[in-house]
Amino acid sequence: MSQALKISSLHMSxxxxxxxxxxxxxxxxxxxxxxxxxxxxxxAAALVIDIDxxxxxxxxxxxxxxNHQALLIACTGKEYSSDENNLVxxxxxxSRTILPVLRQASQRxxxxxxxxxxxxxxxxxxxxxxxxxxxxxxxVNSTPQEVSIERGADxxxxxxxxxxxxxxxxxxxxxxxxxxxxxxxxxxxxxxxFDRARNRYYVQNRxxxxxxxxxxxPASTVTSEIxxxxxxxxxxxxxVPLDLDVVLWPTALRISQGQLFxxxxxxxxxxxxxxxxxxxxGFNPLHLKxxxxxxxxxxxxxxxxxxxxxxxxxxxxxxxxxSLTYLxxxxxxxxxxxxxxxxxxxxxxxxxxxxxxxxGI
Amino acid sequence: MSQIKFIFTGSPGAGKTxxxxxxxxxxxxxxxxxxxxxxxxxxxxxxxxxxxxEFTLEDDQKIRLYGTPGQERFRFMxxxxxxxxxxxxxxxxxxxxxPLADLAMYLDNxxxxxxxxxxVIGITGTDVKDTxxxxxxxxxxxxxxxxxxxxxxxxxxKDDVLLLIDTLLTCLEITC
Numbered sequence: 001m002s003q004a005l006k007i008s009s010l011h012m013s014x015x016x017x018x019x020x021x022x023x024x025x026x027x028x029x030x031x032x033x034x035x036x037x038x039x040x041x042x043x044a045a046a047l048v049i050d051i052d053x054x055x056x057x058x059x060x061x062x063x064x065x066x067n068h069q070a071l072l073i074a075c076t077g078k079e080y081s082s083d084e085n086n087l088v089x090x091x092x093x094x095s096r097t098i099l100p101v102l103r104q105a106s107q108r109x110x111x112x113x114x115x116x117x118x119x120x121x122x123x124x125x126x127x128x129x130x131x132x133x134x135x136x137x138x139x140v141n142s143t144p145q146e147v148s149i150e151r152g153a154d155x156x157x158x159x160x161x162x163x164x165x166x167x168x169x170x171x172x173x174x175x176x177x178x179x180x181x182x183x184x185x186x187x188x189x190x191x192x193x194f195d196r197a198r199n200r201y202y203v204q205n206r207x208x209x210x211x212x213x214x215x216x217x218p219a220s221t222v223t224s225e226i227x228x229x230x231x232x233x234x235x236x237x238x239x240v241p242l243d244l245d246v247v248l249w250p251t252a253l254r255i256s257q258g259q260l261f262x263x264x265x266x267x268x269x270x271x272x273x274x275x276x277x278x279x280x281x282g283f284n285p286l287h288l289k290x291x292x293x294x295x296x297x298x299x300x301x302x303x304x305x306x307x308x309x310x311x312x313x314x315x316x317x318x319x320x321x322x323s324l325t326y327l328x329x330x331x332x333x334x335x336x337x338x339x340x341x342x343x344x345x346x347x348x349x350x351x352x353x354x355x356x357x358x359x360g361i
Numbered sequence: 362m363s364q365i366k367f368i369f370t371g372s373p374g375a376g377k378t379x380x381x382x383x384x385x386x387x388x389x390x391x392x393x394x395x396x397x398x399x400x401x402x403x404x405x406x407x408x409x410x411x412x413x414x415e416f417t418l419e420d421d422q423k424i425r426l427y428g429t430p431g432q433e434r435f436r437f438m439x440x441x442x443x444x445x446x447x448x449x450x451x452x453x454x455x456x457x458x459x460p461l462a463d464l465a466m467y468l469d470n471x472x473x474x475x476x477x478x479x480x481v482i483g484i485t486g487t488d489v490k491d492t493x494x495x496x497x498x499x500x501x502x503x504x505x506x507x508x509x510x511x512x513x514x515x516x517x518x519k520d521d522v523l524l525l526i527d528t529l530l531t532c533l534e535i536t537c
Contacts, residue, residue, distance in 0.1 A: 198496075199496055272508065273503060273508070274499040274502070274503055274508060275499065275508055275509065275510045275511060277495055277511070277512065277513075279512045279513070279514075279524060280513075283524070288527070288528060288531050289531055289534075289535055291510075292531050292532045292534075292535035292536055293535050293536070295508050295532075295536060296536060344533075344534055348533075348534075349534065351365065351422075352530045352533065352534055354418045354419060354420070354422070355418065355424060355526070355530065356527065356530065357419070358416060358417070358418050358419070358424075359384060359416070359523055359526060360523070361523050361526065361527045361530075
């Protein structure tokens with residue numbers, strides 16, 4: 001039966017950590033030793049520290065000097081020779097570099113198990129807490145965290161975090177899918193009813209199409225009313241129904257400006273629940289790739305790295321999906337794993353490229 | 362050498378033969394017979410074995426386009442035609458009595474193939490009958506715990522067929 005060892009990391013970059021996790025998962029089928037990643041560094045038998053960052057170098061120096069419990073592995077792209085107690089993992093991270101180091105680590109841990117890997121010394125706990133607190137982006141938890149799942153988006157607050165922006169009409173959308181929003185402009189008394197759960201808005205006069213601008217108006221310029229679904233049909237009896245997604249999508253892209261809407265975090269793990277109709281919403285090759293990727297889900301950093309895209313473009317897309325309530329997200333201080341896929345062969349990629357070229361796509 | 366092929370399936374009259382014709386280098390070779398059942402009100406002929414088209418890449422590599430017969434009674438042909446397919450293009454005729462059930466039937470019957478490859482869905486006839494809506498199709502997929510691209514398309518429009526192919530290729534590249 002395979003023995004499972006826990007491993008964690010400190011100050012790894014958003015590019016390197018997913019690689020490490022994927023390669024760790026390759027050890028799952030090892031009949032002797034498998035490695036499980038944990039976000040809780042206190043529980044790890046081995047700890048990978050990126051010493052190329054100033055914070056990583058600092059924590060390495062402290063932990064290496066203090067006879068800690070866990071086996072330390074220095075991760076670096078530079079020439080580095082550690083003392084015999086520790087190991088070195090060379091960057092860039094590849095399976096051919098990581099797996100031999102894992103084998104060495106498991107050999108040492110099996111032959112000379114630490115007195116306690118489950119409970120770190122008080123000194124280590126203090127050190128870890130101190131240094132992981134500095135990193136910000138990758139907080140390491142002293143206790144395992146529940147990963148909570150939010151079905152759909154919080155309907156409120158589709159604006160970016162900017163205290164100078166007043167509350168806008170689109171921020172008034174109710175989060176309850178059984179409620180609609182009725183908005184009447186104070187100046188022209190135009191009434192529009194938004195039912196986001198049904199992807200519809202209702203207008204008295206089809207000629208009034210400037211809904212995008214209305215959504216961006218300060219909330220103070222309208223009177224608003226939340227309507228129960230049971231009262232909605234009476235309210236909109238003489239109204240014209242129109243599709244809301246074709247208005248919300250470009251509006252979200254327009255105001256996004258590369259900043260996540262309020263309530264979203266760059267640490268969140270996003271997954272799409274339905275496929276945005278990019279034919280109607282405006283075809284964009286990057287959006288198509290992001291949509292395909294987000295069927296399985298991923299973090300913003302994962303998406304950005306994998307597609308070599310700008311983070312701002314990825315965030316704009318996430319915001320747009322969020323505005324349509326197409327996103328599920330998992331949020332936690334623990335970093336959820338990235339999905340793994342079989343790597344597609346170069347021959348297949350080349351074939352697809354030639355098919356596209358032939359068809360003029 | 363194994364064939365490289367796209368599989369077009371879907372409800373009778375949804376436009377599989379037309380879609381293949383839109384990108385094939387020659388008019389599809391069809392095994393059509395005169396319809397004698399309820400389908401005769403929609404189209405005079407129906408495919409009983411397969412449609413076949415192809416296009417050629419720069420290196421003379423042939424890309425085959427196979428259309429399955431739409432009717433479930435010819436499902437034995439489905440099993441034969443999907444062998445080695447790159448992915449599935451499902452066309453659903455929205456003018457039929459229960460397009461949602463049609464989609465569910467094709468997803469069920471091609472479940473294994475889709476699991477190994479991927480699928481994209483084109484809804485035709487929405488200009489004639491606008492319900493069920495694309496949201497309804499997406500709701501169905503969501504209820505089934507599935508997520509596939511769904512587009513309203515006109516199988517006569519080459520750009521629409523290319524959108525399906527492009528989307529399918531992207532899915533295969535990204536998530537295969």
